[in-house]
Amino acid sequence: MNQKNFEYLHDQIKYTGFGEGLENNLKQKIEDGKPEFTIDYELLSECKFYALKYSLIYSLEYRYYLPLFDTRTKKILVTR
Numbered sequence: 001m002n003q004k005n006f007e008y009l010h011d012q013i014k015y016t017g018f019g020e021g022l023e024n025n026l027k028q029k030i031e032d033g034k035p036e037f038t039i040d041y042e043l044l045s046e047c048k049f050y051a052l053k054y055s056l057i058y059s060l061e062y063r064y065y066l067p068l069f070d071t072r073t074k075k076i077l078v079t080r
Contacts, residue, residue, distance in 0.1 A: 006030055013039075013060065020062075029062070036063045 006027060013022055018041055029037040039060040046053045 002030075006033070009062070018060070036061070038062070 007063065009026055009030070010020075010023055013026065014020055022041060025039050029039060039062075041058040041060065043056040043058070045056065051076055
């Protein structure tokens with residue numbers, strides 16, 4: 001694994017707001033040696049006024065170690 005490449009991608013994930021919790025996933029994907037890989041990240045959010053929960057699912061796609069971002073949103077109705 002190229003350490004500089006890992007550090008660059010790790011910093012990109014960190015500074016785009018995904019934090020440092022994906023470090024192990026990133027390291028494993030790079031060690032697999034495939035030129036394309038995806039890391040999924042899910043963020044749960046809640047709006048109590050409208051009684052809704054949102055699940056934001058981010059797919060961090062890498063092709064030849066260049067990041068591409070895809071975002072999907074699920075709206076979940078909360079019953080009282």
